[in-house]
Amino acid sequence: MYVTDTIAAISTAVGEGGIGIVRISGPEAIEIVEEIFVSKKEKSLVEVDSYTAHYGQIIDPRNQQIVDEVITLVMKAPKTYTTEDIVEIDCHGGPIVVQKILDVVLHSGARLADPGEFTKRAFLNGRIDLAQAEAIIDLIRSQTEVGLEVAIDQLEGGLSKKVDQIKQDIVSLLAHLEATIDFPEDEIEDFNPDQLGARINEAIKKTSDLLATSQRGKILKEGLEVAIIGKPNVGKSSLLNALLRERRAIVTEVPGTTRDVIEEVINIDGIPLKIIDTAGIRKTEDKVEKIGVEKSEQFLKRADLVLLVVDINQGITTEDRDLIKLIKDKKKVVVANKFDLDNNLNLDSLEELLPETPIVKTSAIENEGIDRLEDVISDLVFSGDIRASNQTLITNMRHKNALDRAHQRLLDVRETFEKRLPNDFITIDLRAALEAVGEVTGDTIGEDIIDQIFADFCLGK
Numbered sequence: 001m002y003v004t005d006t007i008a009a010i011s012t013a014v015g016e017g018g019i020g021i022v023r024i025s026g027p028e029a030i031e032i033v034e035e036i037f038v039s040k041k042e043k044s045l046v047e048v049d050s051y052t053a054h055y056g057q058i059i060d061p062r063n064q065q066i067v068d069e070v071i072t073l074v075m076k077a078p079k080t081y082t083t084e085d086i087v088e089i090d091c092h093g094g095p096i097v098v099q100k101i102l103d104v105v106l107h108s109g110a111r112l113a114d115p116g117e118f119t120k121r122a123f124l125n126g127r128i129d130l131a132q133a134e135a136i137i138d139l140i141r142s143q144t145e146v147g148l149e150v151a152i153d154q155l156e157g158g159l160s161k162k163v164d165q166i167k168q169d170i171v172s173l174l175a176h177l178e179a180t181i182d183f184p185e186d187e188i189e190d191f192n193p194d195q196l197g198a199r200i201n202e203a204i205k206k207t208s209d210l211l212a213t214s215q216r217g218k219i220l221k222e223g224l225e226v227a228i229i230g231k232p233n234v235g236k237s238s239l240l241n242a243l244l245r246e247r248r249a250i251v252t253e254v255p256g257t258t259r260d261v262i263e264e265v266i267n268i269d270g271i272p273l274k275i276i277d278t279a280g281i282r283k284t285e286d287k288v289e290k291i292g293v294e295k296s297e298q299f300l301k302r303a304d305l306v307l308l309v310v311d312i313n314q315g316i317t318t319e320d321r322d323l324i325k326l327i328k329d330k331k332k333v334v335v336a337n338k339f340d341l342d343n344n345l346n347l348d349s350l351e352e353l354l355p356e357t358p359i360v361k362t363s364a365i366e367n368e369g370i371d372r373l374e375d376v377i378s379d380l381v382f383s384g385d386i387r388a389s390n391q392t393l394i395t396n397m398r399h400k401n402a403l404d405r406a407h408q409r410l411l412d413v414r415e416t417f418e419k420r421l422p423n424d425f426i427t428i429d430l431r432a433a434l435e436a437v438g439e440v441t442g443d444t445i446g447e448d449i450i451d452q453i454f455a456d457f458c459l460g461k
Contacts, residue, residue, distance in 0.1 A: 004121070006032060007113035008105045010098050011460030017093030022101050023460055024110055025118055029085040030074060032108045036061060037072055037089075045087070050076035058089065060104050067104060068097050082118055083125040116457025120450070123442065130442025130453070131160050134396055137457055138221060146270025147220050150393050158392040159399070162210055163440045166406070169203040170437065174430045177423045200414050203433075207407040210392075214400045217393030219381060223265070223272030226377075227300050229327070230309035231319040235337040238364035239309055240264065240277040243374075269378040276303070297326075305377070306332040312361070313341040316350060324353050333376055334359040340366055398453075402439040409433035 006026025012019070024033060034045045039056040048054065052074055058067040071090040080086045091101055106112060114120075116137075123133045135154035142148040153159070173196075228236045243266055262277040276299050300306065306327050310320050334354060336345055340363040350359065358376045362369030394400050412429045438444030 006110045007117055007121075008102060008110035009113040009118075009460040010102055011088070012093065012098065015095060020091050020093045020095075020098035020101075021460075022089040022091070022098060022105060023113075023118065024087045024089075024105060025080075025082045025084050025113075025121065026110070027085065028109060029087045030076070032105060032110055033072060033087045033089065035108050036104050037070070039072075045072065045074055048074055050074065050079070058091070058101050058104060060100075061108065067100050068092055070101070081127075082121040083127050084121065113459060114454070115459055116454035116461055119457060119461055120454040123450075128155075129157075129160050130445065130450070131163065131396075131399065131440050132157060133442075134398075134453060135159075136461065138395060140458075140461070142221075143223065143265060143272040144220070144267045144270045147272065150217065150220055150395060153392055154395070159394070160441050162206070162392055163403075163437055166203060166206045166210075167434065167437050169199065169206065170410075170430055170434045173199055173203070174427060174434065177427050177430070181423055181427070197414070197417060200410065200417060204407065204410045204414065207403055207410060207437075210394060211400065211403050211407060213391060214394040217395035218397075219271060220393065221395040223274055224304040224381065225274045225276065225299075225302060226305045226307060227276045227303035228307045228309060229300060229323060231311075231317065231323065234309045234311040234314075235364045236277055236309050237262075239307070239335060239337065239362065240275060242362075242364045242367050242370045243275060268374045271378065271381060273305075273377070300326065300330075304331065305381070306330045307335050307373075308332055309335045309337050310345065310350070312336050312338050312343050312345045315344040315346065316353070321353070331380065332357055333373070333380065335373060336361045337364055339363050340368070399440050402436050406433045406436035409436060 004026065006024060006028040008022060008024040011021040011023040030045050036058055037045060037054075037056050038059055039045075039054050041054070043054055045054065054072045054074065056070065056072065058070050059065070060067055068091045073088040073090065075081075075086040075088075077083055077085050089101055089105075091097055102112075119128075119133050119136055122128050123130055132155050135151050139148065139151035139155060142151050228239055230236050240262065244264055264275050264277075266273050266275055308323060308327060310316065332354070334350065334357055336347075336350075336359055339361045347359065351357075358380060360369055360373045360376055362373060364370070394403070409429045409432045413426050413433065416425045416429065435444045442450065
């Protein structure tokens with residue numbers, strides 16, 4: 001076990017709430033709380049059973065004043081979050097009350113925890129690996145149910161199991177090859193040199209299959225930036241309101257009403273989308289509108305997906321054609337809006353300008369065609385495979401980079417094997433691949449990287 005001092009922190013969000021939680025973990029956690037907690041039933045926390053709750057008061061030993069009435073939860077090592085003794089003090093949720101209790105705990109001998117230090121101790125004490133630890137922060141920050149499912153799968157060890165399979169394949173290969181180097185005249189049990197190529201290919205396939213999930217995993221975790229663009233008064237803000245199912249943007253008949261970008265996050269089929277309603281892109285002498293247009297063009301450059309809104313009633317204009325040129329290299333959907341009005345749009349002409357681009361007819365103001373648009377966005381982003389949400393996905397760029405390096409080293413192993421070079425050369429790349437794979441679960445990673453990972457956690461977690 002990783003033995004260290006006793007730490008404490010507030011584990012609930014800042015601000016008012018029904019309850020606040022102060023968490024204490026370490027070898028003296030129970031003794032520290034014992035000094036400041038008075039049980040209504042005069043029980044000693046040192047003697048109570050693990051996983052029990054006790055009602056009483058927190059007393060400040062400096063002046064013997066009551067701080068709050070609380071419920072104290074006692075969890076004894078090793079079957080706890082950190083594998084150490086843990087006490088959680090559930091108090092009233094006012095920020096002053098929670099901070100005062102933390103102050104009393106720190107005065108009684110605990111140290112203020114660093115960001116993520118509770119989870120870091122769980123990792124260092126061997127209860128979870130590094131991939132599972134990182135899944136905890138993904139779980140906290142998940143924006144959709146699908147994102148939550150992916151984070152839970154990783155927390156339960158889904159990714160770690162797949163990485164361990166790759167690791168075992170490499171270790172087995174490495175052990176057999178090193179044995180043939182050390183004992184060239186002996187017959188190595190369970191080792192068939194004729195199967196070496198197939199075993200290398202199997203390890204390569206496993207890393208390749210896992211890496212293939214990274215794009216989908218990145219989208220589910222981070223979402224997509226979606227820019228709604230179009231000339232003024234085509235219904236961009238009405239479309240945003242329809243997607244949000246609320247009146248978020250001001251809508252008028254006056255062109256150029258939206259003069260700044262509006263950002264909102266919505267959930268479409270498990271995909272978090274940051275929807276950006278941009279100012280109408282056109283040439284203008286109005287200073288305020290001009291700034292809005294410039295910001296719209298900046299957002300357009302970084303957008304992952306573009307919704308180009310055109311007015312069915314007006315048809316395709318010169319301004320629309322200019323916008324089409326601007327987004328020619330972007331992933332896009334054309335939203336033919338205002339189909340409740342007279343149709344003056346030549347679809348054949350539009351399809352010629354934007355070949356292989358989905359076109360969805362909508363009436364944003366009447367909330368018509370919005371469900372169809374959402375289906376098209378989902379299919380466009382994931383090519384129809386988003387529903388396989390039970391698959392283990394790579395959502396972390398650090399994991400992807402480590403597996404990329406391992407994959408490349410395994411490709412080098414195969415090339416070396418096919419050239420019939422000595423086994424010593426193969427083992428060099430196998431060791432490098434093993435080290436890269438181990439970085440995912442934290443087996444072969446430096447302390448400085450570990451500190452950096454946990455620094456991104458919030459206090460109290």
